[in-house]
Structure formats: structure tokens, C-alpha cells
Amino acid sequence: MTREENVRFCDLVKSLRPLTGKGLSAGEQVAEVVSMLTKVPENRIGTAVDPAQASQETLRKMSSSDGSFTKKLANAIYECMDLGQFISQIDGAEPMTKQRIVDNLTEYGIKVNLNELGERCAKIALTVISRKAGQKMSPESVAARIAYARGIANNKDALLMQCAGLCTECGSSLITDKHGDGIPVYEILPIDSDVSSYGFDDFVVMCPTCAAKYKHHPRKSDIDRVRSEKKAVSKQRDFEGLLTPLNLEKELVQLLDDIRELGFEDTSHQQIQMRNPVPIRDKVSEDGELCREITDSVSSYYPFIAARMKMLEETHRLSFNELLSQMHAKYLKYEGQGLSQAEIFDQLSDWIADRTHSRSRTASILVSYFVQICEVFRAPAQ
Template identity: 25%
Template sequence: MRKKKKRISHLLTSGVKMLIVDLLHCLKKHLMKSDDSIAFMRTLIQMLCDIPEEAEDGELDPSSPLRFTDSSLRKIYSSGFNKKISNAILSNLSSANFIDAINEGWNDDVLENLCNDLKEYDREITKDNLGKRLFSLLKNCLLESADTRTESEKKLVSARNNSEKAKKNFGESLLIDCNFKCSIENCGHSLITILSDGESSAKYEIITLSKKRSLQYKDLLCVCNDCFQRYTLHCSPEERQKLLTLKQAQMNRRTAMLILDDASLHKNISKLLSKLSEMTELKETQLNYDPVSVSKKLDGTAPFVFVELVKTYVRYYFATIDSIMKDLARQNLYNDNLIRAQIREAFLSLEEKGIPPQTIFDNMVGWIQNLTKQNEQYCILVVAYFIQSCEVFHVITE
């Protein structure tokens, strides 16, 4: 059975003991080649602590045999930090001391190899931030073992762990459900942040409406950070019930948007494409018929919301529209080459004017709707199809 990876989001859970043992063994493998686990533990404690010279090797020094015996450290290496040693280390903890020890004590190859193994615990760790992120990783383990946090802090940590897990499995869908705005009533804070380089990023948390251990889509809502903290610490049963009603409304809207009646979909898409086939002006243009993912067609200049919505339309409808087009072509009701060429020509004429991607998309939807007099929803699906099949936008070169 393949070993399940432990991410940093799992850090402060009931598996902390197992995590710290794996982490200690990983560090020893890279930082100390000998089998002396006791010497390793004393070295690691010295790296983590800032001990005054007069207290070194004495009873106030957590790395000293006078404070913790060899058998105690051997047990900790095998079973994880206990409350006593965690409190002793935390009272002398020094991030500067640890970061300096990491940066100055080992060569680049050792640090690079250590980073590669530690990505199992923190996927954002690099050689440049190794000392800082490894210190944070160890500190959180010590805090959990020492159990020094308040109940509120524990609630928030647990809620953030669940939020990270939910993002991985449901994040994209939940953001679309709430239209990229905080789900809490009377908040509506945007969950999209524009970065300094002009790119957009989703900044949000996910709250759980049920107390069940398993995370289910029907119990999850996207919110901003402020509402996440308030909900986690001060949510009343009445508010939770209101949010469950809101969640049902979001799910109903999603169903209306994504699950169209098959007969209606075929009828309306067929009508739209047949109308497009009535166009007679065909200009020579080079076409690429190899479907490429939307992510490779829209770079960081395209708004996050726009990219995610187009990807959703493609995921749900590309195969259906492709099938309809082939059926119409077989019946001689649809000229595939003509349509693709016209769509491509329309895109190129807009691109030449320096229009941004979302505006090009909106213009093409309006253009098709004006030509065919069909419902805008079906025009959107058709333009999304042509983005995926390469008539609209170019493949981004690496």
C-alpha cells in the first residue's frame, strides 16, 4: 500500500505524535549520518533553544543530561515530544538561533535533499525558506504536545485544517457556487485578490455546517477570513440553520446552471449552430484542431473568476457540444470548417485591437447571439467550446 502523504494542514491533529516521529527521523537522516539518536536529539534541542552561557549544560538547559536523561531522549525520538520537554524547549525557543544553525551548519546539497523530503510535510518549503518553515513546523508540534493553546485557538486550528482539506476536494466548485463572494449574509466580501503583478488569486476559507467528521459538499460554504473566525468561535444554532438554507439555495442555483435538460440542450445548441451555418462569408485562416486545456490558453492576465467559469463550462459541456456538431455534420445541417473559420476570424479581429481575454469572450458571445438570436446561455457554452478546441485564444508558449 502506498504511503499516504502528510501535509502541513494535518499538523495539529490527533496524528501529531506520529508526525513528529516521522519528522525527527527525517531530520536525523540528513543532519546526522550516525545512528546516535540521543546525540541527534541533544543537537536539535540546542538548535531550537537560546540558552545563556551560564546555564549551558546545567539543569536549566533542555539539551543537558542533567535536565533530560539519555533514556528520556531515546523515548522522545521513538515516540514524539511529551508535555514536559515541550514546555522546556518552548520556554527557551529561538527562531533566530535555529535558522542560523540550519543555514550555517550544512552544505547546499544536504539542505536541498532535506527540502525534498520535507515537501511531504510542507509543500511550500524551499532551500531559501527552509530554516523558517522547518522552525514553524517543529514549533507547532511542540505547542500541540505542550497543549498551551486556548480553546479558541484549538477551535481555529481544527477549523483551518478542515478548510484546507475542503479546498483540495471542493474549492473550485464552492467558489463558483458563491460567485467568488463571501457566503455570509450582509458580508459579500470578494474572495478574489489582485496581486501586485496584476494576477488574481483566491483568498478564502471554507466553513463546515455539520459536526460530522467527513467533509461533504452539502455541508460546506466559502467565506472570507473574518467571517470564518467569527463563525468558528461564535456561531449560534439559529445562524447555522440559516446557513444551511443558504447552502441549499447555492446548490439549487448550481443545478440550474449546470444540469440542463438533455433534450432542451440538444435542441437549442443545434438551432444555434444551424443558424451559424447560414453565414456565407468565409475568410482564409489557419486553424488548429487539437484541443488544449483552458489553463494553457488563458495566462495570468485573465481574471481568476473568468478562467474558472470557462473551465467549468468546458468540463460539463465540451463532449456534448462536440457530439451535437458531429451529428449535424453527418446530416449536412452544419458546415464544420465554415463555422470554425468564422469563429477564428472573429477572434483574431478582436485580438488585433488589444482587447483583454474576458472582453473578447463577452464580445464573441454577443456577436453569436446577435447573429443567431438564440439564448445567451447557449452562446456562452458554444464560445467556451471553441476556446477549448483552439479557435479562440492561442496556446501559451512556455
């Protein structure tokens, strides 16, 4: 047996405590690790094959022994594993947190370099869960799965920037308003799964419908066509100046990482009400140029920002509700001063830029995101 095969799932959960948080109960820590490892399709949420449906008693027992880790639950996790997401969350942890995880793994006989922590934890998880699920995986297939996950972790942000919120295949929006939340719905797929390593040019972003048609044994003609479509999108984005992986993308990542520096005020007296998104043109009616700027920012960066915020909240580096409350409070303050929509937008952008030491242009993209989800500007009463 390899060292990874000797490690139990409960050992991995304990090793990850510096990341999941010591304030959680034993069962909650198991649930947190399962959440980090999975991305449950919408049609499985709340069903018997949703890993989140495991009872608290089962999760509590799993924190100390793998005896309660059933084959059924292992298969539910295995079927919706997102190891790229898992690696990204570990990559995003503070250096001190990662070092403590390394130290914890050492206690179980796993010696890990800090720069390979994400992959090694993913390998442990995949090895344990596939074995529990009765899924036979050769060392080569495990290595291929981890290489694919690392490729996703390294390139997800840039891929979401490149697609600009649209499916590469059919051009439809990757943002759904089904539940009134403006949720990004997409899949990142390998263009050709028969490669040994995955870089930016080896992935494509599609809507769930196109992804379902493409991902099961695409023909060579399909692979060639999708590569051509990706190249065309790449050229278009470069021409429009929307894809700047070495500049604006990094600035957005840094801004979102620094968003805690806004200097939160006490807004506990406010009630957060998630508002159903309405078209931007219905909310930004005073200034056509501002409406176009916000629309362009939302169409280009919404999925990227939403995915990044989700990752930050899952790694306990951001409270989304607290940020919502702060943005809405600032908006109401400026609106109460009688400022125009353009003035409010600029004030909010400057406020974020000043507190996070970022450019106003970068901050304005985040403000546009909050316009989209209706925390900034409101549609006129009907």
C-alpha cells in the first residue's frame, strides 16, 4: 500500500482542521470537507444521492472512524467530486494554515512539501473515497485525475474571464435567474481527455446542456471544432481587451482577497434581503454610458467574481452577507445625499479602491457585480 492508501478519511478531516475551522463540531468538520470535495449538480440537490443528505450522526461517527463511511455515501461523493475546487481552496489558504496541515499529515506518515499540498490532499481523498465506493482506480488513472484537477485549479479564473459569461459552444448565458439569484451555471471540460497534462488551452467552458453532449467520448472532429471555437473566442477577447490574465485578472483576484480591508461598520441592525435581479437597464436609467459600462463588466466578469467569492467564503476568508450589508449601506448613504447614479457609482468604486489599494477601474467591476444582484441601484416602483 502507498502512504495515501494507509490514510483514513477521518485522518484527512483532522489534518484539514486548520482550514475548516476549530469552532466546528466533529460532524460539521466532516460536512465541510465533503462540501470542499464536491460540486453537486442541481438535479441531485436534496435527493438520496446528494452527499449533503448524510445524517449528523453519521458525519459525527465519520470524524473518528471510517467504519460509518458507507459505500453509498462514498459513491455519492465520488459521483460529484470536484478535485479542482478542492485543490483551489487549499491553495488559497494562508501559508501558516497550510504549514499546520502539512504538520498534521506528518503525524499520519505523510510527508508533504508545502508547494504540493493541494495535490497530495486530493490524492488522499480520491484514494480513500474510490476505495470505499468500490471504484477500482490504477495508479495511472489516479495520477491522471489529479493532473486534470491541478489544471482546473490553475486555470479556472482565467477560463471564466475568457468566456465572458457565455458558453463557448452555443453562446448562451452562463448566468441563470431560475431562483432569482443570478447564479453562474457552467462546466469546465477538457477539450481532449487523452492528454497527460492540462494547460489553459486544454479546457473549455460550456453551459450544462452543451457540456452533457460533448463530454462523453467526443469524436476527433468535435475536438478540432471546439479547439477552433476556443481560438476564435480567444482572439475576440484579446481584441476587445477583455482578457488580460497578467493584469486585470490578477488585480481582481487581489481586490477580492483584500476585500476584508473595507473596514466594516456595524450593520447588524439591518436586515439583508436578497432581491430578485432585474435588467440593468431598468435600474440604471439616468446615464446610458454608465449602463453600458456596468453591462459590459457584468457580462465579462460575473461568473469569475461569483466563483471567487464562493471560494473565499468556503475558506472562511470572506463573509458574503457582511459584504452585501456594507455595500447596500454605502449605497443608501450616497443615495440619501442626493447624488446621481453616476456619482454614486464613482463614490463606491473610489471607496473600494481606497480601502483595498486597487485601481478604480478594477473596483468598478466589483460595484457592477453588486448592481447586477440589486444591492446597488433599484428599479423604479411600478
